[in-house]
Amino acid sequence: MSPMDSALPRIALVGQPNSGKSTLFNAVAGYHTLAGNFPGTTVSLVSTHVRSGGKIFELIDLPGTYSLAGCEPAEKTTRDWIAANRPDLVINIIDASMLARSLDLTLELMELGVPLVICLNMLDEARRKGEEIDLGLLSTILGLPVAGAIASRGEGLDQLFDLAWQTLKNPQKYTALRFSRDVEQVVEELKRELECVPRQPGLSDRFFLLKLLEGEPEALAQLKNQAPGKMADLEKLQQILKDSHHREPAEVVCSERHALAFNTFEKVTKVMPARPESVTSRIDFWLMHKYLGYLFMVLILFLMFAFVFEAGKLIETPLLMLFNRGQAELAQRLGPGLLGTVALGLLQGFSGGIAIFLPYLVPFLLGLGLLEDVGYLPRAAFLMDTFMHRIGLHGKAVIPFVLGYGCNVPAVMAVRTLENPRDRMVTGILTTMIPCAARTTVIFALVGYLLGAPWALLMYGLNLFVIALVGKILTRFRPDPSEGMIMEVPSYKMPSWKPLYHKVWFRLREFVVVAWPILIAGSVVLSFMEYLHLDAAVNRALSPLVVYALGLPEKVGATLIFGVLRKELTLIMLSQALGTTNFAAVMSKTQIVVFTVFVLFYVPCLATLAALWKQLQWKGTLAAIGLTLAVATAVGVIFRLALSW
């Protein structure tokens, strides 16, 4: 995670989630193309060069965090990054409409003793709430430079970076605000006791002492390691806090901090007479309603999918026509030789990528980005929490599931919004079993068309049931390490187009870079196989599964391999393999159902596998392949036996 250019002053943005930190970052970074992307273990840091008033500095966007306790990935990343990299300045972004709560983090940053500038963002939001904040007074109380801004409109950013530059040139000394006398006495005492214990480099003395008193695991481990004899002294001092406050030491310190924050808030804020109920709570009355909320959710999702499919169809039809013509042309010109086959494979992979991402991914990401920016997704997570709980996950996991019905690729990418690795793993694997748009066509064309709509519905019901069952089993294997959902539900926001456009582009790029090349390569390999007439060998190799276990015609084997490349190919290859589109003539009812069920669950397509690899690495990818294969076979065999009996 080395800086791009160590000669430039480094400024880090630190703030609570939803404080508009990234909006601010993008507002400045958007005009510069030099944005790097440094992947961390769980959260990635983004950095950019900023030019303001003729000066250039490096700006680093640290993950949003409520505190520096170091328990969660975001907290730990932020804290460790500051300790290791010692930025020249930290800009603490605060949602001005949440000043009382946000100052807790500010005070913690002050304990850390980093050079600090405060940015009160979303001043318009605070005004709307009827709060008028005295920036000058806040600056006096904290002893820190304070700037106001409305990042979403780009207001106040120049002044902010001016202030930052001035502070860089003449760093202001400040002291962290002091707690009640009895608590300070305990801190003093601890300081004397630990005089000779070496500190973690990069973190201030006061920060370390307070974290010890709070009982933060990492600080404790450090002390235990370096001066085990001092543990007893620490415990004695913790006991003093406990006895005088009748609370856990962590709460004592946090309450002290919060009391200071709240005091400061009350001094600097003039609250206007009560405002009418906010728009957000009026909307939430309906959208998060006990019963009606679910109705609205179905409606909203339905509208989104209708939009995606309609838009997709509109783009896909002419595209497919174009590609089919191109393919025919190519086949005619190059003939059936090696060159022609490989070129055809290349074209198929290339056009396959476009046929997925242009018609479906773009409208999908647009719709999703819109729901995300407006703030609907946390509401959906709230509503679905209870159902997801039954399969051992939380409400937040519902988002990838919903996405999966459009395309599994963005769905798998979305698992990164989940906090803990176990949830990401389970959700990522389960998501690949959701029938995407391509598999939906298989369900409709085979079962729906040949056996009737009730059978198609049954397939969807079965799918959900199996996913829930597998989820239940998987989560039993790995019990929940967290204590359930705790999630801030932010206010609704009017989406603005520029960030939305950036978001869609950012995610699209991921698909283009990761999944598309693999698709093209896979396509070429397959056409190679075809050229060498390996499909007969493949069919023979797969016959134990296809013929003996599932009771399907042997020729179907190679089709399933094509299905891994792209699920859309399943139907086309099936008709090619069987030499007819009249499937009912060559396959029995049982065979049609078993084939569909198998296709519904078995191995995700290559593009999805590539996304899985990126999110869950090889372990998750292999687990997904193995599990989906096992589930598909098991369900297929069950249906074969049940239907023939």
Added chain:
Amino acid sequence: MTLAQAHEGQELTVKNLAGGFGFRRRLLGLGIHPDQHLYVLKSGILGGPILVRVQGSSVAIGREAAGKVEVELAIK
């Protein structure tokens, strides 16, 4: 009582937080402190989460987690 037993529209005061260090710190970070005033906005059906208004923001807490937040009815 705990927050898990709260009803929509109730005004509550936090008494105590149970659970591990990380869990408590998370609640504290969201403004849920002892003596803090809460307003119950929503209580999900079928053991769903609880939505509270705390210091001007809305926070959703799963029912199980809410069981670790000891509260009492606020005196008006």
